[in-house]
Amino acid sequence: MTFENILIEKNNQIAIISINRPTKLNALNKPTIEELHQGFEQLEADKEIRAIIITGSGEKAFVAGADIKEFSSFNQSEGAHLAAKGQELLFDYVQNLSKPVIAAINGFALGGGLELAMASHFRIASANAKMGLPEVTLGLIPGYGGTQRLPQLIGKGRAMELIMTADMINAEQALSFGLVNHVVEQSELLDFAKKTAEKIAKNSPTAISKAIKAINANFKDGINGFHEEIKNFGECFETEDFVEGTTAFLEKRKPDFKGE
Incomplete structure (x- = not known):
């Protein structure tokens, strides 16, 4: 465009x-x-x-x-x-x-x-x-x-x-x-x-996206930011980035995040 x-x-x-x-x-x-x-x-x-x-x-x-x-x-x-x-x-x-x-x-x-x-x-x-x-x-x-x-x-x-x-x-x-x-x-x-x-x-795109959601939640009426953090923290465990990040840490190498 x-x-x-x-x-x-x-x-x-x-x-x-x-x-x-x-x-x-x-x-x-x-x-x-x-x-x-x-x-x-x-x-x-x-x-x-x-x-x-x-x-x-x-x-x-x-x-x-x-x-x-x-x-x-x-x-x-x-x-x-x-x-x-x-x-x-x-x-x-x-x-x-x-x-x-x-x-x-x-x-x-x-x-x-x-x-x-x-x-x-x-x-x-x-x-x-x-x-x-x-x-x-x-x-x-x-x-x-x-x-x-x-x-x-x-x-x-x-x-x-x-x-x-x-x-x-x-x-x-x-x-x-x-x-x-x-x-x-x-x-x-x-x-x-x-x-x-x-x-x-260089960091996990999926984790950054969820961090943005959790931080923004603290400034929204009627939203409990701590609850939103817990929800997004839990969702991170279902991502490929979590698997890659923890595996790379244990293998003592830099992670290669795909944003998935």
């Missing part, structure tokens, strides 16, 4: 999705959200791919927000539909993907951009990155999960402050808050993300 707004590169079991609207600072519009959904869907089905990196084209922005022109004339029901559809197609979809998604934040990650990074399983930022949720300056609130995921990652008080002030924070502040896992120079960002993804790719 040919995309207009994203690029996908595959190499050594790793896929890189680049949002490719540099003249718009990679802002998210409806076609881009749809293409991202399709791209992630393809990679989810690709048995060769074991980890995904999401980043922005150019050196200025990961995603500098949503395309405001698209919704500036919306009414209440249209606005609610926009948020619901976006969460379904992209943000919730990414969070619940069975393959790990690493956000490589290479510049501005604002509004929907930060929400996309937060929906990813973890984040690595370049030293020049700036992050924030400026929606209240438009008379809005974050609508793609920002009011939920930001408190989960950095705590309620800090999230309240960042959302209400609309302040941007730099990469080092994001690191100290626990919003990102690592900060590296921009020239090193993709290499660092790839090395991290390669470490993940």
Whole structure:
């Protein structure tokens, strides 16, 4: 499939999705959200791919927000539909993907951009990155999960402050808050993300998928995360990866996981 707004590169079991609207600072519009959904869907089905990196084209922005022109004339029901559809197609979809998604934040990650990074399983930022949720300056609130995921990652008080002030924070502040896992120079960002993804790719894909389910369960209403962990732990024993992993350990060799 040919995309207009994203690029996908595959190499050594790793896929890189680049949002490719540099003249718009990679802002998210409806076609881009749809293409991202399709791209992630393809990679989810690709048995060769074991980890995904999401980043922005150019050196200025990961995603500098949503395309405001698209919704500036919306009414209440249209606005609610926009948020619901976006969460379904992209943000919730990414969070619940069975393959790990690493956000490589290479510049501005604002509004929907930060929400996309937060929906990813973890984040690595370049030293020049700036992050924030400026929606209240438009008379809005974050609508793609920002009011939920930001408190989960950095705590309620800090999230309240960042959302209400609309302040941007730099990469080092994001690191100290626990919003990102690592900060590296921009020239090193993709290499660092790839090395991290390669470490993940060496491990059991089936176990990683079940770990994602168990970890996510802790943040879902009405779900007992401990029970979900027990269930997924038990299911691991029925996989070929479990047999290979334990056999390799006993034979003192590196495992060759097939993701089955």
